[in-house]
Amino acid sequence: MVQKVIEQAIRNRALVVIVFVLISFLSIFSLKTARIDAIPDIGENQQIVFTEWSGRSPKDIEEQLTYPLSIIMQGIPGVKSIRGTSAFGFSILYIIFKDDVDFYWSRSRVLEKLTTAKSELPPGVTPKMGPDATGLGQIFWYTLENKKNSLKPKSLAELRSIQDFYVRYLLQGVEGVSEVAGIGGFIKEYQIDVDPNKLFAYDVHFSTLTKAIQNSNIDVGAEVIEDGDREFIVRGKGFFKNLSDIENVVVAIKNKSPVRVKDLATVGYGPGFRRGALDKNGVEAVGGVVTMRFGENPKNVIDNIKKRLDTVKKGLPKGVEIVPFYDRTEVIERTIGTVYTALSEEIIVTIIVILLFLFHFQSSILVSLTLPFGVGISFILMKFLNIESNVMSLSGLVIAIGSIVDMGIIMTENIYSHLAQNPHAGKKDRIEIIIKSAREVGPAIMTAVATTIVTFLPVFALEGSEGKLFGPLAWAKTLVMFGSVIVAVILVPALSPYLLKGKLKPIEKNKASSLIIKTYQPALIWMLDNRKKFFILPLIIFILGVFSFTKLGKEFMPSLNEGEILYMPVTTPDVSMTKARQLLSYTDKKLKEHPLVENAIGKIGRADTAIDPAPVSMFETIVKLKPKEVWPKETSIYDIMEDLDSKMQIPGLVNAWLFPIENRIAMISTGIKTQIGIKVFGSDLKVLEQLASKIGKEVEKIKGAYGVYAEKITGKPYIEFDIDRVAASRYGINTGTINKILQTAVGGMTIGQLYDGRERYPIRVRYKKELRDRIDELKKVLVPSPLGQHIPLDQLAEIKIVTGPAAIQSENGMLRSLVLLNVKGRDLIGFVEEAKEHIENSVKVPEGYSIQWAGQYENQVRSNKRLKILIPAALFINLIIIYFGVKNFRNAAIVFSSVPIAFSGGLILLFLGGFNTSVAVWVGFIALFGIAVDDGVVMMTYLQETIKRKKPRDWKSLKECIVEAGSRRIRPLLMTTTTTIVALIPIMWSTSTGSEVMKPMAIPTLGGMLVELVTLFIVPVVYSYFEHRKIKLEKGEDYAN
Secondary structure, three states: OHHHHHHHHHHOHHHHHHHHHHHHHHHHHHHHOOOEOOOOOOOOEEEEEEEEOOOOOHHHHHHHHHHHHHHHHOOOOOEEEEEEEEEOOEEEEEEEEOOOOOHHHHHHHHHHHHHHHHHHOOOOOOOEEOOOOOOOOEEEEEEEEEOOOOOOOOOHHHHHHHHHHHHHHHHHOOOOEEEEEEEEOOOEEEEEEEOHHHHHHHOOOHHHHHHHHHHHOOOEEEEEEEEOOEEEEEEEOOOOOOHHHHHOOEEEEEOOEEEEHHHHEEEEEEEOOOOEEEEEOOEEEEEEEEEEOOOOOHHHHHHHHHHHHHHHHHHOOOOEEEEEEEEHHHHHHHHHHHHHHHHHHHHHHHHHHHHHHHOOHHHHHHHHOHHHHHHHHHHHHHHHOOOOEOHHHHHHHHOOHHHHHHHHHHHHHHHHHHHHHOOOOOHHHHHHHHHHHHHHHHHHHHHHHHHHHHHHHHHHHOOHHHHHHHHHHHHHHHHHHHHHHHHHHHHHHHHHHHHOOOOOOOHHHOHHHHHHHHHHHHHHHHHHHOHHHHOHHHHHHHHHHHHHHHHOOEOOOOOOOOOEEEEOOEOOOOOOHHHHHHHHHHHHHHHHOOOOEEEEEEEEEOOOOOOOOOOOOEEEEEEEEOOHHHOOOOOOHHHHHHHHHHHOOOOOOEOOEEOHHHHHHHHHHHOOOOOEEEEEEEOOHHHHHHHHHHHHHHHOOOOOEEEEEEOOOOOEEEEEEEEOHHHHHHOOOOHHHHHHHHHHHHOOEEEEEEEEOOEEEEEEEEEOHHHOOOHHHHOOOEEEOOOOOEEEHHHOEEEEEEEEOOOEEEEOOEEEEEEEEEEOOOOHHHHHHHHHHHHHHHOOOOOOOEEEEEEHHHHHHHHHHHHHHHHHHHHHHHHHHHHHHHOOHHHHHHHHOHHHHHHHHHHHHHHHHOOOEOHHHHHHHHHHHHHHOHHHHHHHHHHHHHHHHHOOOOHHHHHHHHHHHHHHHHHHHHHHHHHHHHHHHHHHHOOOOOHHHHHHHHHHHHHHHHHHOOHHHHHHHHHHHHHHHHHHHHHHHHHHO
């Protein structure tokens, strides 16, 4: 089949050229329109349910919202787990579905459940769906600032209004944008501060005041009236337009005189209650975060956002500007730039190597065509299969470059050799020679490619985060190998008549070839004569590989260095918003003082979006660094992290240094923001906190632990009003009335909105600040009685200060506490295994409570289980493919013997380079298994053909056959091995964004192929042993007869 395709391609070469010209145009189109991101979106397939219940404590939120909603959602088909967060004033539920469940189908099922859930929730509470986005959807952050030297700078409240009612609306209309959320500044509020003494003096109940204001802020319609031929719409205008409209609302009539709002309260503007703030270099700021819709192309969306920002800027007030501070395209361009640079360097280096080996420019061009066309075909197929271009998929192309060109080398070299042996052949004869020589190696090429592709198929069977991470790589590598084999068996033979013209120098006259053969032949002859001595070398390599493996650490995945740092400290849960704001300002100033820091933009609390559950005690600061050109020599981003950490030892803060995307991936895939999290499940929050504290203290004793933080659940102070029902009943007051006064007078209550053009501002009513900001003042709050009296609150309830939860975490309905930590100076798996044993021996877990290790470790355990099946599967598939290629199980086993040697080489290089084993490393080994046998397959094919043709009858003639076959194939095999090795070297010297993900995948192949050169001797030497033995046995049978 392959041989027929090759022959037809050569005979119809003009048509082949036209087809490949079209392919080149399609490749360019596919490359320019490809979906591009920095890293695959490996977040969980999740939907978010956000429920707001203003002023309610985490206890109330957990008991009345999060818990019942968790139980209701568990009945949805395809749900894997449910994580809940109950914080002050809101509940967030993460419903995580199995990966094979359609995103929008799961969304519709959640919405369906929410329609029936309302009956289980308190009146007036409405749960709503979060944006149709994943956890990695936050692709663009910006600040809204006053320009330097602005004559009339805007206040934080004014900037927030511009953000909420101008910038947000325009950006939300951009294609691909799911949501634009505001953060920082103050939401303007119309505030009615009531004086309870005046309420008492005028004998007006608080509820009467609120009803009067609500009833006075309303427009009405009264149908239409007809006058003559015209119809008039009747409208009653009553909405508040300004402060005086509110002040003049009549609340009651006393002694035939109206009592207005201004007689009972002070009306004015003020900042609304907030649970989040933004800071830039120590100065409070206003900003926004743009979230991309699920399945969109981030680069295209950000490009569209930037175009829309040009329109937005024209409408901004004079002296106000928008300044981006996190732009995913910067990371994308750096990451993709790293890959493209590596690809370009690999292609150039590969062409130089080919030219040095062949000493024939046209042959070098012919071989090199496999690179652009192979990669181009892969981009066409990736576009068709909707596979995005990111560091993982493009890494698949990078690690395959050597293998791509191998096919072209084998084909070109064989055609060249045959043409060089027939220098006087005519035009028709040359065509026949090309057909014959191309058909000769066609099956071997297909077998070699089949081993490479099929061996890599187990990568498709990876699950969870690692499946999403390496799936694009597996597709890209498979597609580029498919593209390269099309080029090698169709385009290269078809162009050979055009490029391999004239007098071709025979191989033996080629300096490089003659040097290779002169070196290889005596070495092979010596090894054939000294087989036992020779086998000491592969044995030493194997022993060194085993030793290296025992010394390697383990991790899930190396970090993706994005070029920006995320500083994420936490403090105690009882921290106030004011204190947290001061700490954030101080940390940002300190960060900005570092000579290599360009800007530090920090956030506390949450943005106004359902995908941000952060409490006030959580800080997130993006540290933007100055360009690498100004860094001192040999300074890495990790050195900067360590330097910053030493300078940021602030009492009350526990530091964590991460990368933005890495952090988001960790939080959305495991619910944990650090490398390792220890989940403690149980039914009592106090017991959970005590257990977490004990575990935290013990885990700190393990070498490598740093940034250990045992979550403090119950550290938040509460002022609780324990109502005395008997005392209240004496005055005819029920508990509902008392709680209503607490809710509205003390906490404040939004009782409507004031419409200012297209802008909407809340109207809040409550007691004056000086009457509600101290406990002794709260005791004096008056509660109206139906008997006409106003009773102080301390006569109706016992007021006490207790500690309670700042936020409550749950998973599948079970309460949960966390111990967060990072690991420095050692591998994750080794650390966890040691820590688990230590915790089991030192911490007694009560009945009904359990411990679960999570974070990157959780992913690692799952991937290890899978890899224990996939690695043997890859090896077995490899052996079967070799068998089909050489048609002999013994010879297939001889070829396969190169795999453990190559495996050992990869392990040795990992050990020397100081790398840990990770999923990326094992994927690199699976790729190595596919290409490590390619040379052996080709060598074995020629050995079998030579032995079959010459039928040696003694050791001398057998040795001559083996040396002849080996000498014929040594040049192309050495070329393929050299190009594979040299093509990977540019990755090793790369230090830019994304290189730390590519290196662990490239090292196994590089190390394996370096020692795989030994197989150029192993295959003929081992083969000689069995053939020699076979000859001896045959001679023995002859003598017997």
